[in-house]
Amino acid sequence: MHFYNNKINLTAKFSGHPSSVCGYRSAVCGLHWSWKETRCSASLRLGFFAIILLAVSTASAQSYSTKNLKSHITYLASDKLQGRGTGTKGEKMAAKYITKQFRKIGLTPKGTDGYLQSYTFKPSANPHATTEDANVQPVNGTNVIGYLDNGAANTIIVGAHFDHLGLGYDKNSLDPNPEGKIHNGADDNASGVAGVIELARHYHDNDVKEPYNFLFICFSGEELGLYGSKKFCEHPTMDLSKTHLMVNLDMIGRLKEDKTLMVGGVGTAPGLEKLIEDARGNLKVNRDSSGIGPSDHTSFYLKDIPVLFFFTGQHSDYHKPSDDAGKINYAGEAEVLGFIQRSIDAAVEKPKFTFTATKNKTANNPSFKVTLGIMPDYVFDGTGLRIDGVTDDRPAARAGLKAGDVIVQMGDLPIADIQDYMKALGKFSKGEKTMVKIKRGSEEKSVEVEF
Numbered sequence: 414m415h416f417y418n419n420k421i422n423l424t425a426k427f428s429g430h431p432s433s434v435c436g437y438r439s440a441v442c443g444l445h446w447s448w449k450e451t452r453c454s455a456s457l458r459l460g461f462f463a464i465i466l467l468a469v470s471t472a473s474a475q476s477y478s479t480k481n482l483k484s485h486i487t488y489l490a491s492d493k494l495q496g497r498g499t500g501t502k503g504e505k506m507a508a509k510y511i512t513k514q515f516r517k518i519g520l521t522p523k524g525t526d527g528y529l530q531s532y533t534f535k536p537s538a539n540p541h542a543t544t545e546d547a548n549v550q551p552v553n554g555t556n557v558i559g560y561l562d563n564g565a566a567n568t569i570i571v572g573a574h575f576d577h578l579g580l581g582y583d584k585n586s587l588d589p590n591p592e593g594k595i596h597n598g599a600d601d602n603a604s605g606v607a608g609v610i611e612l613a614r615h616y617h618d619n620d621v622k623e624p625y626n627f628l629f630i631c632f633s634g635e636e637l638g639l640y641g642s643k644k645f646c647e648h649p650t651m652d653l654s655k656t657h658l659m660v661n662l663d664m665i666g667r668l669k670e671d672k673t674l675m676v677g678g679v680g681t682a683p684g685l686e687k688l689i690e691d692a693r694g695n696l697k698v699n700r701d702s703s704g705i706g707p708s709d710h711t712s713f714y715l716k717d718i719p720v721l722f723f724f725t726g727q728h729s730d731y732h733k734p735s736d737d738a739g740k741i742n743y744a745g746e747a748e749v750l751g752f753i754q755r756s757i758d759a760a761v762e763k764p765k766f767t768f769t770a771t772k773n774k775t776a777n778n779p780s781f782k783v784t785l786g787i788m789p790d791y792v793f794d795g796t797g798l799r800i801d802g803v804t805d806d807r808p809a810a811r812a813g814l815k816a817g818d819v820i821v822q823m824g825d826l827p828i829a830d831i832q833d834y835m836k837a838l839g840k841f842s843k844g845e846k847t848m849v850k851i852k853r854g855s856e857e858k859s860v861e862v863e864f
């Protein structure tokens with residue numbers, strides 16, 4: 414998950430993108446549409462068919478192996494990989510591990526060099542740096558790409574980023590003194606990578622030939638600014654216009670006790686909202702219609718591709734050295750994967766989706782000059798903006814705001830949700846002071862914040 418504070422640069426960069434709905438897409442719609450074709454003979458009698466249906470539904474209800482998830486996450490988030498910073502040895506080791514898994518499963522290599530697609534970029538470390546800055550050293554990143562060819566016209570892309578913050582030198586850590594500490598990134602995003610590997614195994618090993626192909630892709634460069642996914646979208650190894658849906662898994666390892674998670678992108682094609690509602694089972698879902706978010710699906714959305722983004726929410730270990738494998742809710746992740754699979758299974762039954770541009774909150778907030786230094790709770794569905802984490806020595810921390818506080822007003826602007834918060838931020842400048850009204854438990858409090 415890309416650090417929220419940096420999302421500002423990101424959205425500013427993206428704000429010029431044309432958000433037209435591609436007319437020819439809808440024309441293509443339906444032409445390549447074919448019913449799910451199973452390997453069972455069509456001449457089976459109804460009774461047998463019912464038994465098979467039962468078997469199929471039992472198979473899809475079958476939970477994902479927590480043992481496999483644990484072994485992927487434990488390796489990827491081990492100290493040996495030194496936090497998988499993009500361009501480091503640990504990142505290459507992670508790429509090697511994913512390659513090995515893709516090969517073992519039997520996916521076809523779909524990079525530019527076997528499973529790999531490598532690229533070089535100059536990260537912009539701060540809002541004022543440009544990629545042309547001669548002092549910025551180029552970084553070499555890698556995407557790992559495997560393909561499951563079902564002989565179909567169109568493809569579903571399932572992705573997750575595998576890079577993380579390395580040793581905390583990239584300014585994205587929330588630790589007060591991060592330098593030199595290994596940021597293992599178990600939830601962010603070894604959890605998503607483990608999910609991609611296990612979904613790949615499922616779709617490869619099931620006895621169903623879906624009417625869509627699958628492309629499984631693990632990106633790096635995400636934490637520094639979605640570089641891997643941008644690279645793939647600019648230099649795709651498949652025809653991107655043949656994408657039915659892009660499914661992004663970023664931080665799916667911390668399902669909370671109340672079983673609430675967030676799904677973004679539900680407004681990017683008609684039918685996605687209902688599809689998610691029908692597939693969620695006993696999980697609770699907070700939906701976000703926008704195709705723009707703090708992770709790699711944004712790159713695909715900006716290429717007019719329908720997207721879904723699965724995320725189990727922020728926590729106090731987010732972007733800290735303590736995001737460790739021992740804190741993952743493995744049974745919870747298995748449940749989330751069951752939900753993602755049911756969503757993909759439902760998408761497979763649909764003709765190629767028609768891309769729909771969503772109203773992006775960011776369009777109204779192309780940039781803001783100030784931030785509070787907080788992690789918003791993306792899955793909070795009460796009124797206000799719930800703080801999930803506070804960065805030391807930033808305006809919120811200096812004003813005494815804490816994780817769990819709910820911001821309900823900034824200056825004279827009421828804050829009902831994250832969009833209001835972002836809009837409000839756009840109204841303030843550095844050095845300015847304002848009153849922020851919060852709810853802490855049953856107490857209501859006003860504090861003065863200096864930006």
Ligand SMILES: [Zn+2]
Binds near residue numbers: 414415416601636732
């Ligand atoms: Zn992250």
